[in-house]
Amino acid sequence: MRFRFSEEQERFKNDVRNFLAQEREKIKQLPREEFPETFYSDMGQTGWFGVAFPKEYGGTGHSRMWEGILLDELNVGAPEPVWTAALILGIAAPMILNHGSEEDKKKWLPLMAQGKIRVSVGCTEPDSGSDVANVQTRAIEDGDDFIVNGTKLYNDSYKYQYMITSVRTDTAGPKEKGISILMIDLNSPGITVSAMSTMWGFRRNEVAMEDVRVPKKNLIGERDEGYDAAFHTARNAEWPHMGSPTEIKGSFNTILDYVKQATHRGKPISEIPSIRHLLAELALELELAELIYYRALWLEEKGLPSAGGGAMTKLYTALLHYRIHNAMIDVTGQFGQLARARTGEARRLAPMRGLSPIMFQYGVSQTIAGWSADMQRNRIAAGLGLPDAE
């Protein structure tokens, strides 16, 4: 038993950290709303998008643990919302790796590893959230193509080249049968990508597809056999980067720094017992979150079974995400409700750079996105061998 990374992994961690610091500096030079294309091409050159792909598909041939280390660093150091890079790593690529044909893997994975294409993941539909099998997006054969009609929600397709998505290619049998996975070129005629505005301000997208022509050769794996890929994706959805506690560790450290210097009526708030206990409990839970995360990665690396696989880390970190960001407001009292004003006198008043309102709202989403908390609980229960309800 050893609770340390190897020297090689430590070097990797440092390399990633330094790389991200440089990228953040570069991006500061860009106009505020500009999409950071160079981040993707730079990261492509490192090969790290393929850190968990086999070498024959353009990856570096490392394990999920290395992917976990990379995601840890992206969570705090990435110059833009982490899921944009992490989804490529954590979902899009595994869908192809685990369910694609040899040809699919050789065609798509090297391009993803090199950052040459960004692939978003189209899971959710208006009537398909937790119920992954309830795919309504329809794909009908037409010569060498499929004609696709439907809507996908909450994805990252803005400025992405492709979307990997589940479509219904057969309506005859049970809904789990007749699902296929397609790589759809987001520049195809008939596709409209529009912004969904969310509580925490980051853009998510609706992708509306009307009579979109997709070549059959863009099928990933076998036709009608895509349920496993879709279900596997949901089960594994975002657990590495949503289980990774580094983002919330960063928030915790921000709270701790604040508490150490803040006073209330001349006395340090760090002396208030209820605040001390709050921070102590959060610190304890963070320690657990980190250990649960790395254990999930280690089990997968070793091919060992576990109760629910990544479900436990995803659920635990998600619940803690909300509690930590509620604490961020709690310790600052009324000031915690202040976002940092863009200009003027009010700019100086918000503590912690005015992050607490937005992070608090973000925290609410974590038990919903990437398959909800109750679905994760179902997985953990199944992993314990408990029978399904009738």
Add this chain to the structure above:
Amino acid sequence: MPPGWDCPTLNKGAKMDLALSEEQEMLRKMARDFLADRCPKTLVREMEEDEKGYSPELWREMAGLGLLGLAFPEKYGGSGGSFLDLAVLLEEMGRALLPGPFFSAVVLGGLTILDAGSEAQKQEFLPQISRGETIMALALTEPSAGYDAASVSLRAAADKDDYILDGTKLFVSDAHICHYMICVARTGEGGSPEEGITLFLVDAKSPGISYTLLDTIASDRQCEVVFDKVRVPQTNILGGLDQGWSVMKRVLERAAAGKSMEMVGNSQQVLEMSVNYAKEREQFGQPIGSFQAIQHYFAHMATDVDGSRFIAYQAAWMLSEGLPCASEVSTAKAWVSEACRRVDLTGHQIHGGIGFTKDHDIQLYFRRAKAAELAFGDARFHREVVANQGLGL
């Protein structure tokens, strides 16, 4: 409850009756229907972006219906209602997410003048507030962000027939649109912090006052207000020189109780929205409301909403009856603040992804609940009061 049951914490010997009166039920229905029609969510969203933060047209309609003067005596242009009647109205306002200065003008302004004002001050201000002509704000909290007397350091120095006010107030709701502010100032040193506090009625257009609107989680209209040598006539003292803190204690109790009522309305509406959603939303071939996990969420929510309702109404009733109730008010504010947050969070969980978009209404409730939780003392503050005053610790 068995008939004739005596509750030791309430009026000894009185029978418990947990129903509203017929008039209060009529008020509730009228307010609910009016606000459902005249304060739709489109207006709520619009006012989150609007600088004034309220609709003058709606304000006039509310005045016309007698809502602004509900709890003022008829001789001051009001309807002669009680604080309990006002509590019923505040619950409906919380349910509808009414934007604007009602709480500032009526609860913080009007009721304070009614409580502590001279006859001349009541005659001057209360009818104007009832008619919707005068909006008031309360400037209490300072950068120390406390709700106790020791947190008041803004100075009011005597200068012939006037006082000169100097200092900064924060989180002053509706300061930027008000006509008058009640400013809580320090006029004396020595002795305990509660001594030497005076309330001043300050004309909002006085030279030396500046306002900065704050960017808040609930997109409500709170301001930083700087008083830079602001001259106020001594005739504008409210409630007597150095006598202000005993008035403020009652103001804060009414404010905490009133804010709790808004949260009751908020959480009730979120419960109803969530039930409706869970009945309609189908996954795995059935409504999600049929799943045990979701049903258990609802059980917790319903318990939280019911508990909040009765603990908040108890506080409002005791204030209405003029009973000492510092501990009951703080119990209500502490409990309801956290219960409302739990209910709104669970509502989000039930709504899933759709609830996370700004287009959906539930996030309006969630953000407003957070602001209400923090106003007039958060749960930590009020638990201290319960420990000190309720339990004698």
